[in-house]
Amino acid sequence: DQQVKQNSPSLSVQEGRISILNCDYTNSMFDYFLWYKKYPAEGPTFLISISSIKDKNEDGRFTVFLNKSAKHLSLHIVPSQPGDSAVYFCAASGDGNKLVFGAGTILRVKS
Amino acid sequence: KAGVTQTPRYLIKTRGQQVTLSCSPISGHRSVSWYQQTPGQGLQFLFEYFSETQRNKGNFPGRFSGRQFSNSRSEMNVSTLELGDSALYLCASSISGGLYEQYFGPGTRLTVT
Numbered sequence: 001d002q003q004v005k006q007n008s009p010s011l012s013v014q015e016g017r018i019s020i021l022n023c024d025y026t027n028s029m030f031d032y033f034l035w036y037k038k039y040p041a042e043g044p045t046f047l048i049s050i051s052s053i054k055d056k057n058e059d060g061r062f063t064v065f066l067n068k069s070a071k072h073l074s075l076h077i078v079p080s081q082p083g084d085s086a087v088y089f090c091a092a093s094g095d096g097n098k099l100v101f102g103a104g105t106i107l108r109v110k111s
Numbered sequence: 112k113a114g115v116t117q118t119p120r121y122l123i124k125t126r127g128q129q130v131t132l133s134c135s136p137i138s139g140h141r142s143v144s145w146y147q148q149t150p151g152q153g154l155q156f157l158f159e160y161f162s163e164t165q166r167n168k169g170n171f172p173g174r175f176s177g178r179q180f181s182n183s184r185s186e187m188n189v190s191t192l193e194l195g196d197s198a199l200y201l202c203a204s205s206i207s208g209g210l211y212e213q214y215f216g217p218g219t220r221l222t223v224t
Contacts, residue, residue, distance in 0.1 A: 004153070036215075043115065043201055043215025044154070089153060097208055098167050101146070101154035 003027045004092050006102035015111045019077040023090030023102055026071065030092040034099070035064060035075045038087045047088075048075070080109045113137065115204050115216035123222045129190040132219045136183050136204030142166075143185040144213065145177060148199040157200075160185050161208055189221075197223045 005024045013019045021035075031052040036044035050057040050064045050073065057064050063076045077084055090102040116135045124130050136143050144167075145157040156169035160179035179185045183204075189196055199220050203213040 006153075041217060043203070043217050045215065046213065091154075097159060098156050098169070099144075099154075099213075100156070103151050103153040 002103070003030075004090055004100050004102040006088075006090055006105045008105050009103070010106040010108070012108045012110060013080045015082055015109055016079045019075075019080045019084065019107055019109065021075040021077075021088050021090075021105050021107065023073045023075075024071060025073075025092050027092070027094060027100075028071070029094035030100075032093045033064070033066060033073050034091045034093075035062075036089040036091060036101075037084075038089065038104070044089055077107075080107075082109050082111045085109045115202060115214050117200075117202055117216040117219050119219060120217065121220045121222075123224060124192050125224055126192055126194060128192050129188065130192060130221060132187045132189075132200055132202075132221070134185045134187070134202035134204075134216060136185070136202075137214055140204035140206050140214075141183055142205045142208040143179055143183065144203045144205075144208075145185070145187050146201045146203065147171075148201060148218070149197075154201065157187065159208065166208070192223045194223050197221060 034049040035047040037047050038044040048062045066073045087104045089104045091099045118133045142161045144159040146154040148154045159167040163179045174190045177187045199218040201218045203215045205212040
């Protein structure tokens with residue numbers, strides 16, 4: 001039972017355009033959401049997070065949107081750069097300790 | 112400041128054997144969490160240790176166990192290996208277990224033949 005789903009295994013975007021990565025969750029107890037980026041042969045690195053009391057959080061080129069009623073969050077990267085090419089994981093938590101991850105989306109930014 | 116280190120980086124084992132993986136957290140970090148990453152499954156939480164005590168546990172069989180030492184270094188053990196245990200095993204450390212403060216190591220790639 002996957003409580004966090006990233007339904008797009010991969011996404012290809014032109015450099016300079018917007019990348020939108022989506023994530024759906026089923027557990028209404030989740031109250032904290034994070035995005036991680038992972039390059040090959042490296043561990044995931046924290047990118048941006050959002051609490052369920054907010055619907056948007058922005059950090060530079062990265063913005064995360066949360067739609068609680070739809071149990072959906074998305075990560076927007078604007079403008080996309082070739083260095084953004086990586087696997088992006090969405091993660092959620094409801095107890096402040098344990099993270100539940102999605103399967104990841106491979107983003108390829110073409111120059 | 113040195114990052115999270117994991118040893119070994121690559122490992123090949125045979126079905127039925129056991130394996131021990133090691134994780135050294137960032138200096139000063141007392142929480143270590145372990146995850147299993149397989150294609151199509153993302154990262155699945157195994158367990159978390161804090162101050163030598165297991166604080167949280169995921170839904171994995173008892174063949175998966177861990178421990179943490181007084182210097183916060185952690186080991187994960189998998190006994191009676193199965194082909195399905197082939198995965199990338201990641202550990203993450205944080206000062207006290209805060210989710211947004213987790214720093215991941217590069218992982219140990221385990222292949223079971």
